[in-house]
Amino acid sequence: MSTIKTPIIFIVGPSGAGKSDAAFETAQRLGGEIVSCDAMQVYREVSVACDKPSLDTRKKIPHHMLDVVSVTQEFNAAVFRQLALAAIMEIRGRGKTPIVCGGSGMYMAFLLDGIFEVSAKDEGLRRRLQEEIHEQGTSVLHGRLAALDPAAAAKIHPHDAQRIVRGLEVALTVGRPLSEVQKERQGLWGQVPLRVFGLDRPRKELYERVEARVEQMFEHGLVDEVRALSGRTLSRTACAIIGIPEVTGYLKGEYDLARAKYLMKLNTRHYVKRQLTWFRRDQRVQWVEAGTEMPL
RNA sequence: GGCGUGGUAGCCAAGUGGUAAGGCAGUGGUCUGCAAAACCACUAUUCAGCGGUUCGAUUCCGCUCCACGCCU
Numbered sequence: 454m455s456t457i458k459t460p461i462i463f464i465v466g467p468s469g470a471g472k473s474d475a476a477f478e479t480a481q482r483l484g485g486e487i488v489s490c491d492a493m494q495v496y497r498e499v500s501v502a503c504d505k506p507s508l509d510t511r512k513k514i515p516h517h518m519l520d521v522v523s524v525t526q527e528f529n530a531a532v533f534r535q536l537a538l539a540a541i542m543e544i545r546g547r548g549k550t551p552i553v554c555g556g557s558g559m560y561m562a563f564l565l566d567g568i569f570e571v572s573a574k575d576e577g578l579r580r581r582l583q584e585e586i587h588e589q590g591t592s593v594l595h596g597r598l599a600a601l602d603p604a605a606a607a608k609i610h611p612h613d614a615q616r617i618v619r620g621l622e623v624a625l626t627v628g629r630p631l632s633e634v635q636k637e638r639q640g641l642w643g644q645v646p647l648r649v650f651g652l653d654r655p656r657k658e659l660y661e662r663v664e665a666r667v668e669q670m671f672e673h674g675l676v677d678e679v680r681a682l683s684g685r686t687l688s689r690t691a692c693a694i695i696g697i698p699e700v701t702g703y704l705k706g707e708y709d710l711a712r713a714k715y716l717m718k719l720n721t722r723h724y725v726k727r728q729l730t731w732f733r734r735d736q737r738v739q740w741v742e743a744g745t746e747m748p749l
Numbered sequence: 750g751g752c753g754u755g756g757u758a759g760c761c762a763a764g765u766g767g768u769a770a771g772g773c774a775g776u777g778g779u780c781u782g783c784a785a786a787a788c789c790a791c792u793a794u795u796c797a798g799c800g801g802u803u804c805g806a807u808u809c810c811g812c813u814c815c816a817c818g819c820c821u
Contacts, residue, residue, distance in 0.1 A: 531782040615787040
């Protein structure tokens with residue numbers, strides 16, 4: 454299958470750096486196709502809030518991993534990995550260059566490093582653990598994890614309910630330490646030729662761009678988009694899209710439009726900051742100042 | 750002009766004669782099936798300014814400046 458030497462190009466980085474434009478240009482230059490690496494653009498019914506590429510853009514260059522599920526469905530990094538991997542391989546199979554573009558750090562990591570297959574998500578067990586956390590507190594459950602998998606517990610803060618639950622879920626279903634199981638992963642890194650570019654620009658600029666984009670979203674019908682969702686039961690993951698809770702609060706009359714915008718800008722800035730710490734620590738990322746051409 | 754109240758970090762704000770709570774913002778970080786999530790850490794040599802009382806003042810007194818309110 455891989456007699457084709459087409460490298461895979463990754464373009465990652467914080468929101469507002471200009472990844473989409475860079476990916477589009479790169480795709481045109483190399484005759485490539487874009488694979489979105491974004492945890493929220495997968496939702497069919499949301500476009501404005503997650504800054505999805507325009508239909509016009511999508512007509513010119515094929516985009517994958519957009520609109521793959523409904524907002525009523527849960528989504529996660531493992532599902533993403535499976536679908537995105539299939540798309541990447543399919544594109545390479547046709548002799549074209551896959552350009553993976555997006556700001557979801559963990560999704561990128563799952564593609565690059567793989568995951569361990571032994572412990573899938575277990576809804577029932579997870580719900581039970583969450584109840585226990587609610588009743589007994591995080592520290593008690595953290596203690597239980599420490600007994601089952603000391604190495605994993607040592608790395609998880611006793612307040613971090615989310616990770617304690619997952620740690621316990623793995624420990625109880627696999628019966629082997631997470632640290633050991635993690636060695637069995639196999640991802641794209643080291644298997645196929647690929648380059649990882651991180652797009653960056655000064656923090657102040659990033660914040661300015663992202664805040665201007667929030668204003669634009671309102672001009673482009675964000676409120677209507679969110680209103681259209683109001684009758685439906687959104688999955689927990691879809692609820693996290695920046696813009697949905699903020700605008701919903703406004704629609705319910707909890708605060709005014711200015712407040713909704715303020716909250717969206719604030720949450721986006723926080724998000725940008727977290728993206729930066731994620732990508733900064735990955736030594737494989739080759740940083741490129743926004744505006745300059747990809748050093749292919 | 751007179752009287753009153755108040756001036757504590759970028760913002761909100763507690764506070765005491767004994768050496769500055771907390772929240773927000775900001776910054777740094779963690780991250781392996783919710784990740785646009787969750788979690789952690791750091792952040793005022795200084796309390797409008799100048800004098801005074803005191804062993805010691807952000808806290809008490811005086812004056813100045815500023816803000817707000819009321820009166821004229």
